[in-house]
Amino acid sequence: MINVTNITKTFKNGSVETHVLKGISLRIKSGEFVAIMGKSGAGKSTLMYQISLLDHPTTGSIEIDGINATDLDTNARTEFRLNQLGYIFQDYALLPELTAIENVMVPLLMQGKTDDEAKRIATDSLKKIDLLHRADNLPSQMSGGEQQRVSIARAVAHNPKILFADEPTANLDNVSSQAVIDIFRSLHAQGQTIVMVTHEKEYTIHCDRIIRISDGQVVTE
Amino acid sequence: MSNFRTSFKLGIFLGTKQLKRANRSTTGLIIFIMTLTFLNLVVVSGILVGLIVGGNNANRDQYTGDVIMTTRAGKADIQKSQDILATVRADKNVTQYTYRFLSGGTVEANYQTRTDFNAKADTAGTQLTGIDANRENDFSHLSKQVVEGAYLDPSESGYVVLGANLLQRYSSSFGDGFDSLGGTYPGDRVKITVDGKTQEFIVKGILKSKVGDVSIRAFVTQGDFLRLAGRPSLDVNEIALRHVPTITDEASKDTFVRSGFSDYAKIQTATEAIPDFLNQIKTAFGVLGNMIGAIGIVVASITIFIVIFINAVTRRKYIGILKGIGVSPMAIQISYLLQSMFYAVSGSILGTLILYGLLVPAFNAHPINFPFSDGILVAEPAGTAVRIVILLIVTLIAGFIPARMIVRKNTLDSILGR
Ligand SMILES: Nc1ncnc2c1ncn2[C@@H]1O[C@H](COP(=O)(O)OP(=O)(O)O)[C@@H](O)[C@H]1O
Numbered sequence A: 001m002i003n004v005t006n007i008t009k010t011f012k013n014g015s016v017e018t019h020v021l022k023g024i025s026l027r028i029k030s031g032e033f034v035a036i037m038g039k040s041g042a043g044k045s046t047l048m049y050q051i052s053l054l055d056h057p058t059t060g061s062i063e064i065d066g067i068n069a070t071d072l073d074t075n076a077r078t079e080f081r082l083n084q085l086g087y088i089f090q091d092y093a094l095l096p097e098l099t100a101i102e103n104v105m106v107p108l109l110m111q112g113k114t115d116d117e118a119k120r121i122a123t124d125s126l127k128k129i130d131l132l133h134r135a136d137n138l139p140s141q142m143s144g145g146e147q148q149r150v151s152i153a154r155a156v157a158h159n160p161k162i163l164f165a166d167e168p169t170a171n172l173d174n175v176s177s178q179a180v181i182d183i184f185r186s187l188h189a190q191g192q193t194i195v196m197v198t199h200e201k202e203y204t205i206h207c208d209r210i211i212r213i214s215d216g217q218v219v220t221e
Numbered sequence B: 001m002s003n004f005r006t007s008f009k010l011g012i013f014l015g016t017k018q019l020k021r022a023n024r025s026t027t028g029l030i031i032f033i034m035t036l037t038f039l040n041l042v043v044v045s046g047i048l049v050g051l052i053v054g055g056n057n058a059n060r061d062q063y064t065g066d067v068i069m070t071t072r073a074g075k076a077d078i079q080k081s082q083d084i085l086a087t088v089r090a091d092k093n094v095t096q097y098t099y100r101f102l103s104g105g106t107v108e109a110n111y112q113t114r115t116d117f118n119a120k121a122d123t124a125g126t127q128l129t130g131i132d133a134n135r136e137n138d139f140s141h142l143s144k145q146v147v148e149g150a151y152l153d154p155s156e157s158g159y160v161v162l163g164a165n166l167l168q169r170y171s172s173s174f175g176d177g178f179d180s181l182g183g184t185y186p187g188d189r190v191k192i193t194v195d196g197k198t199q200e201f202i203v204k205g206i207l208k209s210k211v212g213d214v215s216i217r218a219f220v221t222q223g224d225f226l227r228l229a230g231r232p233s234l235d236v237n238e239i240a241l242r243h244v245p246t247i248t249d250e251a252s253k254d255t256f257v258r259s260g261f262s263d264y265a266k267i268q269t270a271t272e273a274i275p276d277f278l279n280q281i282k283t284a285f286g287v288l289g290n291m292i293g294a295i296g297i298v299v300a301s302i303t304i305f306i307v308i309f310i311n312a313v314t315r316r317k318y319i320g321i322l323k324g325i326g327v328s329p330m331a332i333q334i335s336y337l338l339q340s341m342f343y344a345v346s347g348s349i350l351g352t353l354i355l356y357g358l359l360v361p362a363f364n365a366h367p368i369n370f371p372f373s374d375g376i377l378v379a380e381p382a383g384t385a386v387r388i389v390i391l392l393i394v395t396l397i398a399g400f401i402p403a404r405m406i407v408r409k410n411t412l413d414s415i416l417g418r
């Protein structure tokens, strides 16, 4: 499903060059739940941005579902992200002026679904994570755990091929974190491919595989 | 194209939610600024134009009528006046007319109380004007301009109504170039001299007109005028007329030009007879109005630019997230266009209501008192509509540029705030 071949990422800041990713190759199969672990500053997020098409690697290639993502232009990448990928950010990243259900509707509307259709799917999606009673709440009227669950609903409502989550539990208490991990587990059980960055070992027990990153390189798989 | 429709729909969705959940007082303030901008655009130039229109109206109502015939340069009067008047009377298109006898002369006041005969006499130059008092009043409503005393009574003789600009107390502010009379109230006696002949008149009243040419005149009955001036004929100096509304001033003027009367009189439409100074002010005010309007437009566009820019900058992270999850830049830009349109349209609607509901009626009821004009607020619906369209277009551009600037920024950089 994901085929990463020898990617590097170098940031240039004036004359200073920071080599963050130093030649990473990995494969993730369809339906896999993969955890990326490593110390802070190891390059986990940077790697995630490359494989989730939010950024371009300096060298190397990324192939997703048979498509060479490094060849796509900006518009095609945006469309690809919309239709094939789902994102969960550490800080939930809900739009503050949209209610829970409206946040979930955004990608669906962008896909050209009608208001009614989008609303129906978003409602289903919220129901699955047990947050239908919060549908009309603004993010500011919800707890962090609730917000993160809404952001999961938004990320999966359109059935993406791959779900990316960068430290989704970092800002949450234990109970909320466990709830998020439980949702991942059930999504995984339904065959969802998930790539999750975390540095908490306890949340990786349901993962099929752990990829360890250190200093911009894969140490063990 | 379906892509555009989708983006458009989502843009409207995002824009409406943002507006709906924006801070009420901030939204109110922005709309208030847009309202002021709109009014600035319409009212300032409307008042400037209104001053001129008021001046022109005063000229037409109190002096020239729709068409005026005056004495040709170098002539003492309009020859064949009675033939012309007969034609005017017979013209079915003419609804009203008047005629005036004019002669340059002087008025002297305060001669009875003068003690030092070496000092300059208290005199002022004037146009002695002989009128058919009732006919003239029907035509130019002179009696309404009387500010002290009374208007001429055609059955009386020996009375004069003085234009206010002949008097120091009315003209001191801008009449420095002219001699003017001190004191002099209704009931006082003045000496009027024309062509070396002098006669004493009793001041019947003082009249103050917005038309400078009227306020500098001294009005007596035509009988008194003819007696004093000793004219050999009944030829007059001015004929002013009004026509039916179905023809233009030009058409009415043409009738008399075609009759060959321009050999005897200078025939002008009201517009042609507008004093030069008014036309010069009009040009100057036009330029001024456009300049102020242009500044207003610039201020409006900067306001919208800043509002949208700040909004987009503070929401840069969310714009990044939207793009990150696959929302097209077009949809995001449209959400901002919708917001700027909302501000401009609300401002224009509010401004239009204030303009036609409040300001125009207020100015009509209480015109600005200018020396040469009762200044009203002229806001033609067509002109207002054009200004609204300009404001909307400018706002659209001013909102689009900052939105585009922020939307074009790198998606990941926006999300991470770097
Ligand atoms: N835009 C950038 N410019 C320079 N250095 C960067 C940039 N982004 C990340 N880095 C550096 O790359 C390293 C890895 O960052 P990151 O991928 O965020 O680590 P992790 O997510 O594993 O904590 C860090 O040392 C960080 O300072």
Ligand SMILES: [Mg+2]
Residues within 6 Å of the ligand: A044, A045, A046
């Ligand atoms: Mg990180």
